[in-house]
Amino acid sequence: MTKAMKYREFFLSNGFYLLCIIVIVIFSCLNRSFFTIENFFSILLASAFLCATTAGVTPVIISGNMDLSVGSTALLCAGVMYQSFHLGMPDSVTLLLGILAGAVVGLINGILVAKLKFNSMVLTLGLQIGYRGLGLMLIGGTQVKLPEAFSVFGKKTIPGGLNVMVVICLLVMLVLHVILKRTKFGTYCYAIGCSETASERVGIPIAKVKIAAFIISGVCAALAGFVVISRLGIAHSYIGKKMEFDAIEAAVIGGISLNGGRGNLLPGALLGVFLIYVINNGLSIIGASEYVYPFAQGIIVFVAMYLDALKNFRNK
Amino acid sequence: MSNITKEFPGVKALDNVCLYAEEGRVLGLIGINGAGKSTLMNVLGGVYKPDGGTIELDGKEMIFHSPSDAYNAGIAFIHQEPQYFLSLTVAENIFISDLYMKNKVFTDKKKMMEEAEKYLSIIASNIRPDQLLENVAIGQRQVIEIVRALTAGANVIIFDEPTSSLGRQEKENLFKTINKLKAEGKIIIYISHYLDEIMEICDDYIVLRDGKLVNQGLISETDKSGLSNMIIGQKLEHLKKKSIDTRDRETVLTVEDIHYGNLLHGVGFELKKGEVLGIWGLMGSGRTEMIRAMLGLDRVPGGKAYINENGNKLPIKKNELLRKVGYITEGRHFDGLFLSKPVWKNVTSANLDAYTSKIFHMLNIKKEYEDTKKYIDLLQIKVPNAGVKMATLSGGNQQKAVFAKWICKGADIFILDEPTRGVDVGAKLGIHKIIRELASQGKSVILITSEADEMVDLADRVLILRGGKIISEQTGADINQKNLMMIALQGVSAS
Numbered sequence: 045m046t047k048a049m050k051y052r053e054f055f056l057s058n059g060f061y062l063l064c065i066i067v068i069v070i071f072s073c074l075n076r077s078f079f080t081i082e083n084f085f086s087i088l089l090a091s092a093f094l095c096a097t098t099a100g101v102t103p104v105i106i107s108g109n110m111d112l113s114v115g116s117t118a119l120l121c122a123g124v125m126y127q128s129f130h131l132g133m134p135d136s137v138t139l140l141l142g143i144l145a146g147a148v149v150g151l152i153n154g155i156l157v158a159k160l161k162f163n164s165m166v167l168t169l170g171l172q173i174g175y176r177g178l179g180l181m182l183i184g185g186t187q188v189k190l191p192e193a194f195s196v197f198g199k200k201t202i203p204g205g206l207n208v209m210v211v212i213c214l215l216v217m218l219v220l221h222v223i224l225k226r227t228k229f230g231t232y233c234y235a236i237g238c239s240e241t242a243s244e245r246v247g248i249p250i251a252k253v254k255i256a257a258f259i260i261s262g263v264c265a266a267l268a269g270f271v272v273i274s275r276l277g278i279a280h281s282y283i284g285k286k287m288e289f290d291a292i293e294a295a296v297i298g299g300i301s302l303n304g305g306r307g308n309l310l311p312g313a314l315l316g317v318f319l320i321y322v323i324n325n326g327l328s329i330i331g332a333s334e335y336v337y338p339f340a341q342g343i344i345v346f347v348a349m350y351l352d353a354l355k356n357f358r359n360k
Numbered sequence: 361m362s363n364i365t366k367e368f369p370g371v372k373a374l375d376n377v378c379l380y381a382e383e384g385r386v387l388g389l390i391g392i393n394g395a396g397k398s399t400l401m402n403v404l405g406g407v408y409k410p411d412g413g414t415i416e417l418d419g420k421e422m423i424f425h426s427p428s429d430a431y432n433a434g435i436a437f438i439h440q441e442p443q444y445f446l447s448l449t450v451a452e453n454i455f456i457s458d459l460y461m462k463n464k465v466f467t468d469k470k471k472m473m474e475e476a477e478k479y480l481s482i483i484a485s486n487i488r489p490d491q492l493l494e495n496v497a498i499g500q501r502q503v504i505e506i507v508r509a510l511t512a513g514a515n516v517i518i519f520d521e522p523t524s525s526l527g528r529q530e531k532e533n534l535f536k537t538i539n540k541l542k543a544e545g546k547i548i549i550y551i552s553h554y555l556d557e558i559m560e561i562c563d564d565y566i567v568l569r570d571g572k573l574v575n576q577g578l579i580s581e582t583d584k585s586g587l588s589n590m591i592i593g594q595k596l597e598h599l600k601k602k603s604i605d606t607r608d609r610e611t612v613l614t615v616e617d618i619h620y621g622n623l624l625h626g627v628g629f630e631l632k633k634g635e636v637l638g639i640w641g642l643m644g645s646g647r648t649e650m651i652r653a654m655l656g657l658d659r660v661p662g663g664k665a666y667i668n669e670n671g672n673k674l675p676i677k678k679n680e681l682l683r684k685v686g687y688i689t690e691g692r693h694f695d696g697l698f699l700s701k702p703v704w705k706n707v708t709s710a711n712l713d714a715y716t717s718k719i720f721h722m723l724n725i726k727k728e729y730e731d732t733k734k735y736i737d738l739l740q741i742k743v744p745n746a747g748v749k750m751a752t753l754s755g756g757n758q759q760k761a762v763f764a765k766w767i768c769k770g771a772d773i774f775i776l777d778e779p780t781r782g783v784d785v786g787a788k789l790g791i792h793k794i795i796r797e798l799a800s801q802g803k804s805v806i807l808i809t810s811e812a813d814e815m816v817d818l819a820d821r822v823l824i825l826r827g828g829k830i831i832s833e834q835t836g837a838d839i840n841q842k843n844l845m846m847i848a849l850q851g852v853s854a855s
Contacts, residue, residue, distance in 0.1 A: 226466045226467055226469070227465060227466060227467060228459050228461070228467060231448065231452055231456070231459060231467060234445065234447060234448055235445045235448060235452075235456055237447075238445035238446050238447055238448065239443070239444075239445060239446075241443070242443035242444060242445060243445075244427075245427055245439070245443045246443060246456050246457045246508075247426075247427060247428035247431055247457050248456070248457075305445070305446070305447045306447045
């Protein structure tokens with residue numbers, strides 16, 4: 045291997061990390077308040093819900109499917125929690141009901157995809173309209189104020205000042221990373237994403253694994269919904285809008301292949317989530333126009349994907 | 361296994377086949393392409409359900425509903441196309457059906473690595489268990505399946521053409537492994553059409569032909585030529601109708617030095633004007649791969665092509681060559697037709713430039729339709745009209761439409777890969793007529809087929825692929841079934 049090839053190799057396999065560092069360095073130079081603990085915490089807080097959703101869709105993507113309904117699921121579950129609270133259920137039951145609603149949505153998606161062989165992308169794109177509608181009905185208004193208890197929970201911190209929500213969401217990501225890497229289910233997800241025919245031949249319970257992946261996705265979306273409403277203290281009809289695309293974007297930036305079978309939650313997808321919010325946060329700190337955000341995000345997504353394509357091309 | 365029968369639409373793939381395999385012995389299952397070997401083993405492996413007959417294992421009757429049933433019963437299948445997962449590690453690939461668990465929740469990666477290492481060393485492989493499979497050389501990946509069967513503690517191990525992707529050293533290791541398994545009292549079924557391998561490794565043999573069991577016995581009581589006679593059988597000799605000596609004609613296309621992994625080691629040939637050049641070889645001899653490499657469809661190093669233009673031999677790039685030829689592939693549904701589009705759109709699809717206006721490149725739909733009608737008459741495609749959807753046509757008529765597409769394009773070189781696979785007898789004769797007419801009009805045809813009759817009927821010249829090389833060229837009366845099969849099986853001609 046020549047020196048030039050070594051550099052190339054290094055650049056390709058670590059390009060994404062370099063990109064992250066470059067972005068952070070640029071913003072740090074532009075504004076002094078960017079590279080501070082407080083700002084780091086605020087980035088974490090803003091991105092918490094996306095950590096949960098991204099972690100949730102990752103098993104689905106790795107097993108070769110797509111879940112475009114996570115945003116609507118988050119809204120639906122927020123609606124369920126709102127109603128349950130309204131009916132005077134205790135906090136724990138309310139949270140449980142919300143999570144359960146997410147699981148049911150995941151179960152429906154999973155069964156339709158795994159058993160009835162729907163194309164997952166088309167199916168979830170269609171069904172999410174219905175889920176959103178149901179959520180809107182439950183909330184019953186464009187913006188409703190939630191009882192105090194919600195926002196109290198949303199403001200709790202652990203010693204050191206880190207928000208509880210952030211801790212929970214990061215834990216979710218860690219747990220799912222371990223599940224994907226260290227359990228039978230996780231290994232099966234990768235296997236199915238690599239080759240469904242081969243998985244069938246070696247006797248992997250494909251339908252079960254796919255359904256489980258969708259349930260995980262639904263539960264995580266519900267959690268994301270909970271995080272959003274408890275942080276804001278209100279439930280509104282915009283909850284979960286574009287969330288599915290942000291989650292997929294984060295996963296893809298982090299090197300999770302949309303063809304399935306490849307990619308890691310940690311550090312890949314986590315950094316993907318951060319990168320999106322670091323850019324948004326950095327741009328707002330340096331006082332850039334809000335209309336610049338999507339453009340900057342687009343560029344970063346493109347660069348990350350381009351690096352990925354280069355890597356795959358070389359592997360071929 | 362007794363009285364196994366399996367029918368596919370239109371063919372009886374297995375007809376009352378009985379198979380008896382003993383512990384500690386290697387049974388060789390032999391037969392020419394399409395004799396029913398793979399079907400029989402797929403029945404045993406639980407992939408297909410038999411239409412009749414029973415399977416007994418250790419005296420117990422078994423019914424397999426799925427591959428995993430067969431697997432649980434201790435039957436392991438080393439597939440022709442190995443089943444593996446590129447982004448998992450070698451160890452995970454090996455233990456995928458039965459992952460080691462530390463406890464109820466977590467997999468035991470360390471144990472898997474150790475165990476994988478142990479089994480890999482049995483067959484003396486230099487693959488490391490923690491390597492990602494995508495970093496393992498393609499030729500070595502089949503080892504995974506073999507190790508997988510070993511680890512699963514299978515009692516019946518079926519090897520389906522296991523050596524096709526193995527190098528020499530790996531092959532020797534494989535045979536050592538098989539002998540070890542044999543000593544452990546496993547039942548081994550070995551499918552191959554390489555008689556050398558059968559002679560070397562097997563104790564017993566059974567010969568299938570056209571889905572029927574035609575012979576069985578001990579390897580020690582027979583020899584290679586005995587086996588090949590059984591494989592070929594005493595079929596009525598199909599006489600060559602007519603063949604033209606094309607050897608002195610003008611060369612249209614010269615191909616040199618094509619390599620393709622372990623399959624092809626520098627093959628080349630010349631294609632003459634107005635001939636049907638047959639490429640003959642056993643399945644897995646690299647017939648299709650040779651064409652794909654020549655046309656640049658698979659990225660492989662090496663290979664040069666020259667085309668004749670006004671008497672000059674000019675080098676041509678692979679992708680330009682692809683544009684010049686009409687390539688009728690093995691799978692017309694897959695890459696030959698637009699099934700959901702009407703016939704006329706299919707027929708003109710390769711030659712749309714001829715139907716577009718100078719400005720804006722608007723399509724002249726009326727002309728497309730009229731021309732398609734012409735081709736429908738010419739090739740006798742049976743359709744109510746040119747506007748029906750491709751999917752509604754029968755296989756034979758679809759295939760004729762593929763021909764029409766390339767004739768419409770005006771190709772001078774036609775490459776036909778199994779042009780009559782899956783079409784009925786009537787359509788087959790029609791396609792044969794089309795091929796002969798193409799040649800008589802001065803077009804050059806490269807014909808790949810697994811059917812000896814077809815080769816004998818159509819080819820003016822036959823090149824025989826074996827062991828990655830073109831080992832022989834047959835012309836005239838030498839193109840007969842016996843000769844073709846003998847050379848493909850043994851490397852020497854019958855006479």
